[in-house]
Amino acid sequence: MPECPFANLLDPDIYAQGMPYEALQKFRQAGPVVKMDDPLTGVPYWAVVGQQELDYVSKNPALFSSALRSSFPMEHPQDMVDLIFSHTIINMDPPRHQKVRRIVREAFTPKRVDSYEPAFRAHAKRILDNVVARGECEFVEEVAAELPLIAILELLGVPLSDRKQFFDWTNTMIFADDPDMATSELDGQIAAGDCINYALQLAAKHRSEPMNNITGALLDGEVDGEGISEEDFAWMFILILVGGNESTRTVISHGMRLLMEHPEQLQYLVDNPAKIPAAIDEILRFNTAFIQMRRTATQDIELGGQAIKAGDKVILHYHAVNHDEAVFGDDAMQFDVRRAERMPKLAQQVRSFGIGQHFCIGSHLAQLELLVMFEEIIPRLRKPQANGELEYIRSYFVNGIKKMPIRFEASH
Template sequence: MSECPFANLLNPDTYAKGMPYELLRQLRQAGPVLKMDDPITGVPYWAVVGHKELDYVSKNPALFSSALRSSFPMEHPQDMVDFIFSHTIINMDPPRHQKVRRIVHEAFTPKRVDTYEAAFRVHAKRIIDAVSPRGECEFVEEVAAELPLIAILELLGVPLTDRKQFFEWTNTMIYADDPDMATSEEDGQIAAGECINYALKLAEQHRLNPMNNITGTLLDGDVDGVPISEEDFAWMFILILVGGNESTRTVMSQGMRLLMEHPDQLAYLAANPDKIAAAVDEILRYNTAFTQMRRTATQDIALGGQAIKAGDKVILHYHAVNHDEAVFGDDAMQFDVRRAERMPKLGQQLRSFGIGQHFCIGSHLARLELLVMFEELIPRLRNAQPTGEIEYIRSYFVNGIKKMPIRFDAGL
């Protein structure tokens, strides 16, 4: 296959300085589905950057499998895919996927999640109280990382006294994809092993003293009358932990960055706090937490004017799709917290949580955490601005920020 003229979307260097907005615009202009080379792995792939085409792939799991080579965009040995990744719902196809998802869904229904708001707000106020008097903070660790981690640990039944340990484990697993960090794939596997051991201890505690939380819901569930195995539970525990923690932390950090880069919009929300809920959709649209996922074609098929062959690697680039001018207008590249005011269906059109059978099961939880945190911090951390260089996670999978020192005028 001839070399693609565009930068490799599966090279962490492509994202070393943050999301390459202009590159992604050029890709969309070149076509909704593009044939790409990956010199790093030697495995070519199709990049899906069109909104309509991404929806088609996502809604047709019989044609585009999550299980054959996993839904993760990186390359892994087939035995790892078959014997490890297969235990998590993100890497399952129908009919098993729906059966397992039904169990997890019970813990994340909107009705149940809404009952957490009061507790989330107490935590959010405490988080802001801790940094507000200083007039400065390192936003990612001191603010953005706090509520998502506290929330998911409480829902999993993990004592907050173990919060720091889980913060380090999740960072190690996520940063193992960042060549700039002093972590490796082996370190990530060790951290995952520690999480698994912890999850198995929780399972043992549940047998002795049943818990009414996500852990209890998973362990009490069954598929076709067969209880969820402890091994399946342990891997789902990790998926929920990392997904529920890292994704919201990332969107919160990126959202604050965008608001600081657009001080007029930050001032607008400070003066109109009732508009923050609508602004959350634009924050979610503009910077997805997870940049891209993978599918594997199960048969020859035409998509976006391209001839995809059975077994081909297909990459769903959610970030590129969220800026599709055909859906979001000629100003799709612009950040605008008032976009939802003129696009009432914005929340339905963004693909930050995916679509189809793998639509993020924790989306309502993430939206609630983002709403609560921005409602608490925007009125109190006034005139926020960065005080140093923003450090991004050098990854083509997680669209995260490592460090973002800021200063502000403390509110009441």
């Protein structure tokens, strides 16, 4: 069995210089389920790095709970899990999960999402107009972050004048592990508190001026004949804000990085714009926005040849699974925008949005944003290349890029 190259997949330092692709391959060779120690927290865990095993865990919530210790891979006090995290659907098990998800789902139906396309495209054109004449930009904040944030704020009923505030709050909440992004975990809690207060003000506004958006759908929804509490709404608001903003920003940033690193593939998409949708599936596969999530075993069970005990921590490593050679072939670690041409079911094999009951409820929204942005970026930012140092987020949760200055030739 191959020697695993480092001891702990939950150490943010191993992701601080980008995804450790070769190291993760060694985990797959040692997998599909690997016993790990976590010296940072003292809590050992099982790392799931094979697709078949990840799917089994994801589709069996009675055996692998999201609620017992939350879906987040980091360690939190149990009272925080019970009092705070339990209010968001990502940390719920059946039957409550399905009841709450049904309310949120109404705001994300494909028909409703598709209706946003003209507005999204107008935003995307304006975003590119703001940078294209300069021939250079800081891609993450000036391009990648803009449409996901605008879109999710509009859907939540937040005025665009508050956009910068939400950009800062989101960064502070999600990047508490990165010393350049947040000074402490306390800052993250303060930002979450600010977000909650904002959400409660929106809820009050909805009572006097009803809104036809995600906020309205949540506040008007009922579970077992009872409306959602304002506390539940506020935490759901944060989850949708972060999930709908940060993840898509990350995929756009990494997609641009990959296309710059493979100029011949970028040129192929310039020449064949109809291939951009299939290329987005490969971008999603190659650099997953959320690296890993957690489940807790509810009983003793064998998984991938390993004896897992009730109460054990189980980590689902989506990034490792998306490069599984057993699924994607011997070239799984190579980026190839034409992969879908020889693998027509590529989209169904990608686990970037998860699988099972917790499959990302905003996946259709994210894919529309990615399509619109890359359809606007690819023809207009010609021959892009790095224009300074690329900085990654130090996080084992979000696979983010902090800064990516680029230069390019403008095409109007």
